[in-house]
Amino acid sequence: MANTAHTEHSTEHSTGHSTGHSWDEECDVLVVGSGGGALTGAYGTAARGLDTLVVEKTGHFGGTTAYAGAGLWLPGNQAQARGGVEDSAELGRAYFRAVVGDATEHALQDAYLDHAAATVAFLEDSPHVRFEYRPFPDYFAAPGRFDLGRAVFPVDLPAPGAPHALVDAVRPPAWAERLGLPAPEGPLTDGRALIARLLLALDSTGNGRTRLRTALTRLITEDGTVVGAEAEHDGRTLRIRARRGVLLAAGGFEANAELRRAWQRLPGADWTMGAPGANTGDAISAAAGAGAAVGQLDESWWCPSLRFPDGSAAFTLGLHGGIFVDGSGRRFANESLPYDRMGRRMLAAKAGTSHDNPVWWVFDGRFGDELPGITVVPADRAAFTEAGLWRTADTLAGLAEQIGVDAEALSGTVQTFNGHAEHGVDADFQRGEDPYDRFFGQGEGTNPCLVPIEKGPFHAVQIVLGDLGTKGGVRTDADARVLREDGTAIPGLYAAGNTAASVSGPCYPGPGVPIGSAMVFAHLAAAHMAG
Ligand code: FAD
Numbered sequence: 001m002a003n004t005a006h007t008e009h010s011t012e013h014s015t016g017h018s019t020g021h022s023w024d025e026e027c028d029v030l031v032v033g034s035g036g037g038a039l040t041g042a043y044g045t046a047a048r049g050l051d052t053l054v055v056e057k058t059g060h061f062g063g064t065t066a067y068a069g070a071g072l073w074l075p076g077n078q079a080q081a082r083g084g085v086e087d088s089a090e091l092g093r094a095y096f097r098a099v100v101g102d103a104t105e106h107a108l109q110d111a112y113l114d115h116a117a118a119t120v121a122f123l124e125d126s127p128h129v130r131f132e133y134r135p136f137p138d139y140f141a142a143p144g145r146f147d148l149g150r151a152v153f154p155v156d157l158p159a160p161g162a163p164h165a166l167v168d169a170v171r172p173p174a175w176a177e178r179l180g181l182p183a184p185e186g187p188l189t190d191g192r193a194l195i196a197r198l199l200l201a202l203d204s205t206g207n208g209r210t211r212l213r214t215a216l217t218r219l220i221t222e223d224g225t226v227v228g229a230e231a232e233h234d235g236r237t238l239r240i241r242a243r244r245g246v247l248l249a250a251g252g253f254e255a256n257a258e259l260r261r262a263w264q265r266l267p268g269a270d271w272t273m274g275a276p277g278a279n280t281g282d283a284i285s286a287a288a289g290a291g292a293a294v295g296q297l298d299e300s301w302w303c304p305s306l307r308f309p310d311g312s313a314a315f316t317l318g319l320h321g322g323i324f325v326d327g328s329g330r331r332f333a334n335e336s337l338p339y340d341r342m343g344r345r346m347l348a349a350k351a352g353t354s355h356d357n358p359v360w361w362v363f364d365g366r367f368g369d370e371l372p373g374i375t376v377v378p379a380d381r382a383a384f385t386e387a388g389l390w391r392t393a394d395t396l397a398g399l400a401e402q403i404g405v406d407a408e409a410l411s412g413t414v415q416t417f418n419g420h421a422e423h424g425v426d427a428d429f430q431r432g433e434d435p436y437d438r439f440f441g442q443g444e445g446t447n448p449c450l451v452p453i454e455k456g457p458f459h460a461v462q463i464v465l466g467d468l469g470t471k472g473g474v475r476t477d478a479d480a481r482v483l484r485e486d487g488t489a490i491p492g493l494y495a496a497g498n499t500a501a502s503v504s505g506p507c508y509p510g511p512g513v514p515i516g517s518a519m520v521f522a523h524l525a526a527a528h529m530a531g
Helices: 036-047 063-067 078-082 089-100 106-124 174-178 190-205 257-264 282-289 339-349 381-386 396-403 407-423 435-440 513-530
Strands: 016-018 021-023 025-032 052-055 131-133 152-154 208-211 214-222 225-233 236-248 300-307 313-317 323-325 359-363 390-393 458-470 481-483 489-495
Touching: 021 236, 025 036, 025 225, 025 513, 036 052, 036 063, 036 106, 036 190, 036 208, 036 236, 036 513, 052 190, 052 214, 052 236, 063 190, 078 106, 078 131, 089 106, 106 131, 106 513, 152 190, 174 313, 190 208, 214 236, 214 282, 214 489, 236 282, 236 513, 282 489, 300 339, 313 339, 313 458, 323 407, 339 458, 381 390, 390 396, 396 407, 396 458, 489 513
Parallel strands: 025 052, 025 236, 052 208, 225 489, 236 489
Antiparallel strands: 016 021, 131 152, 214 225, 225 236, 300 313, 300 458, 323 359, 359 458, 390 458, 481 489
């Protein structure tokens, strides 16, 4: 079947009647969103013979998943085994329990861990989907941890030789979108590879249809059962009947400033990594309108982020130089912490959480014009300097004056840190003692994470609290069914990914939990809908 047969352009509007409603379109399963969870669910129902319709609000498939590295935390799967990693659901459970504990229901945690391997096996049954192990450490020192990590990643996908309606519509990488550039030529990698592979798998079933620029606005219920949804497409309201169910996998509310102020008490939505305007909580609001209970709304997958001149911010990780100081000129955390853990330290210290309390990343001249860390969107030093977001001085005292912190405090902080670097021990925040820290360390000496700050010119770059998406949403059970306040399931309604309250609660256990858990719960939803 030609892939073009499945895009929005060819969709016919059948008019059907069911239970007193008139319908513009019918399907067995309606999937809302097109990230990793959504497309895993869509493939799951389509592969089982159910007529599946995917609606995506934007003009691109993939959401934030397309931006991601797409590490997938799925303990005990066959791709890990191929890579020589001996993992299991039990080891994963030991670790997950140790770090998440009772913050979320054990039944939900078990559903994730017990079906992770099966999700990978089911997907790899499609010739279009293939994963491989790559090292990236778990984020906590706890039993069952893998110091070099256990995540698997989608194998790069060679670009199709000819125009391809589905693959060409995969969202470009974050850096390309932010810099106004087209998607790069060549193989699709990381999250883009995952999305393209899942689209190809869906298409190959012959039971999947996709519609871009089609936004869910409301769920349609009858006697408490979800029987369909309304969606806006091209200025028209479509009523879509879903005979088996609706899977909501439309991201969180990270791009909705009003909801972030209400639910997270943050100033707005400018610093999220989510695709602009995409994830505005529509599915969470629609589900709440249909009686869904919600939870964990104050939670996000946090990360320190480089503030950009246009007001946005970009995910920053893997520091190999410099320290973070708050408005007092002092360090407040181990700068090599995994990003969500650093984000939580920033929240606790009220550092970088608003325009009034910036964090400064201070480093010395040894890195030239480069930042000593990974920023997913590259920074242009000249533009940052002009915007006052990158400041430089020949002396530390001069730098302190430029960033408005007490000069003695800053020089004391740097002196103490340089002493730690000399001895290879960070007596204040234990930087460099954890395998995660050392994974990114590039310094010399016994502790590669402690690089002294001693050679002018000295630099300070502004860091704020960003996120990779919110992680609070509708409450779900072990089959990804959406729950009411009284704990009963709403028939016909399922949720996965950041639309649902996360199985990991207030922590980010390891690389690939956001997308990995989204995929497992979507896989479970698909199995439940297929009956
Ligand atoms: P998304 O992937 O954002 O998909 C939601 C989709 O729903 C979007 O396309 C959106 O347009 C659509 N939508 C929204 N509203 C509607 C509506 N009303 N109707 C129809 N469609 C709608 N996580 C990992 O697990 N591993 C990683 O390696 C990783 N790396 C990351 C790297 C970066 C740079 C970033 C930014 C994030 C990373 N993350 C990673 C986090 C992860 O990408 C997200 O948390 C996750 O992809 C969210 O998945 P989702 O399915 O909930 O939402």
